[in-house]
Amino acid sequence: MPSISCPSQVESSPIDLIVVGCGFAGLACAIESRRKGHNVILLEKRTSVESLGDVISFAPNTGRLFEKWGLGEQLMEVNTQHPHMTLHNCYGEIINVQPLPQSLYGCNSYNGRRGEIHQILLKYAKKIGADIRFSQDVTGYWEDGERNKAGVVVDGQRIEADVVVAADGARSRARKLALGCEDDAKPSGYAVYRAWFNSKEQGIDKDPLTDFFYKEGGDFHGWIGKDVHMLAMSFKSGDEFCWVLTHRDDNDIEESWSFPGKISDVLSCVEGWDPRCRAIIEKAPSCVDWKLVYRDPSPTWISSGGRVVVIGDAAHPFLPTSIQGASQGVEDGVALATVLKRAGKKNVPLGLQVFEHIRYDRVRRAQQQGISTRDKLHKSPDARAEDEEVSLPFPEWLLNFDAERNANDLYEVVKAYILTEGYKRPSELIIPCCRSV
Ligand SMILES: Cc1cc2nc3c(=O)[nH]c(=O)nc-3n(C[C@H](O)[C@H](O)[C@H](O)COP(=O)(O)OP(=O)(O)OC[C@H]3O[C@@H](n4cnc5c(N)ncnc54)[C@H](O)[C@@H]3O)c2cc1C
Incomplete structure (x- = not known):
């Protein structure tokens, strides 16, 4: 110095x-x-x-x-x-409904x-x-x-x-x-599958397993299991939809760190889970697999x-x-x-x-x-x-x-x-x- x-x-x-x-x-x-x-x-x-x-x-x-x-x-x-996030365990049982205040400590999120x-x-x-x-x-x-x-x-x-x-x-x-x-940068041991798409075009509003997202006009749910969690949300009067699924990943990040993910791989992360998770994931036309890097x-x-x-x-x-x-x-x-x-x-x-x-x-x-x-x-x-x-x-x-x-x-x-x-x-x-x- x-x-x-x-x-x-x-x-x-x-x-x-x-x-x-x-x-x-x-x-x-x-x-x-x-x-x-x-x-x-x-x-x-x-x-x-x-x-x-x-x-x-x-x-x-x-x-x-x-x-x-x-x-x-x-x-x-x-x-x-x-207004809130509903958290389920991977079997679909609700474990918390957490209010998400728009404003906290005098300021907006x-x-x-x-x-x-x-x-x-x-x-x-x-x-x-x-x-x-x-x-x-x-x-x-x-x-x-x-x-x-x-x-x-x-x-x-x-x-x-x-x-x-x-x-x-x-x-x-x-x-x-x-x-x-x-x-x-080294792998954190985790990666995130991410997807954003149009709800109506992909039929979120028509499937009885997913239509609650559309009816609510904007809803936010999470599912959690061992080493995996998934968040799914609808926006803009329910017209747009996004999910992210964080999963274990020990691959080499130098090869590629953001590349098209396979929906079939995402589905394998939620095998045996609440069937709504599968229904949500399947609606995405595509997704990316985003490696989470870490540094000491x-x-x-x-x-x-x-x-x-x-x-x-x-x-x-x-x-x-x-x-x-x-x-x-x-x-x-x-x-x-x-x-x-x-x-x-x-x-x-x-x-x-x-x-x-x-x-x-x-x-x-x-x-x-x-x-x-x-x-x-x-x-x-x-x-x-x-x-x-x-x-x-x-x-x-x-x-x-x-x-x-x-x-x-x-x-x-x-x-x-x-x-x-x-x-x-x-x-x-x-x-x-x-x-x-
Ligand atoms: C799935 C996911 C969800 C997240 N959600 C949230 C959230 O809800 N809230 C939150 O606060 N954070 C969130 N984060 C974290 C957040 O996205 C990052 O921490 C943040 O975007 C980092 O910003 P940055 O400006 O430091 O870096 P970056 O956004 O990575 O920007 C770096 C920029 O530098 C440019 N650049 C790189 N090298 C060069 C070069 N040699 N010459 C010129 N330009 C260069 C790049 O092109 C890039 O535009 C999330 C991250 C992920 C992966």
Whole structure:
């Protein structure tokens, strides 16, 4: 790490950021950075972003940030919140009906089609001046300590900025290229079959085993068994339908990690289960098999030169059962932009160190919650105590949280700690005020 100098005068000139990756983390960082007056170039290797994709949920901790951006109304138009989720064991017996509040701790949740929500954020980022460039595959990262610059390589060309934010997802190249991490993404031991289709075209409304989804005009059910759980939901007055089935998978992820799944393989996961599961799965015209990758917690998110930082899944991949992966990426983006604003152009490396400390323990705890929820869901009905409650967790520490305010509140004290005690990675030392409680 470079030694940090800290002028007492906060620099007000805008910071130049290069953000790599137009997922939710990269977009959130671009948006909040523009709102705070920084200049942003966002580079995305895909040619465009799809407007479709299956379901994603943003809890109130992210809803609060979306609402600060003035996007609440637009997001509500595509919102597909269900009032409750009915959980069954694999034999079809109801084990819980869990209310899913639209609003909690004074803020809304926003749920819906991944692509529709993404498009709303993308449009807003462009509107407020983020320079978003598609078909830009970043192949290298560099830093120049003498000139206080960092940058990336695209098509053999170097682009420079004050800071590079790598939000390049769970299969991040930046971790290796910029951080020197040798940890390849590895299989989590699970994969998800995913399908989204039109209910009427596929006959959900005609089959007596599935028509309840259509009649309800939007319903949400889950079935759980040993090492497998399946969620199924109808949306938009029952016209659209989605199911996801998480299953054990020990195949090599390097061969392929998202590829067409076979409906016959999905059906074999629910053999002997409630016949409604089979009826639901069979209706899908096709599905994808999505490998869930995992990484050990990275000891640091910052490069040795101090000007490249990884955020979102690139720093901390999440299991879907946390229902927080994208949300934590959005929080990262907002917290980073906030801290950089406080640090100023001349203190970017210090800003990144403060950012890493502020976020590390909270994210680690949210990751662990995904694992414990999965383990809770994946017990066989026979192994479950009769009074054992099975539900999705909505803990206050996680959801009643404002990432911007938290970053502002902690900035000075964390900065002072680092300047007095010296920088230590949060994997070695959690600064007391950064402990997630
Ligand atoms: C089945 C499933 C359900 C989920 N449900 C939820 C949920 O309900 N709620 C929730 O909060 N989270 C959920 N998650 C997790 C969530 O989807 C991820 O945590 C989140 O999308 C990660 O966002 P990201 O921006 O960090 O990465 P990504 O979305 O992976 O974005 C990375 C971007 O970087 C680009 N990129 C990569 N390499 C380069 C390069 N070299 N140059 C330029 N661009 C590059 C990629 O093309 C991509 O667009 C779910 C995940 C799964 C698999």
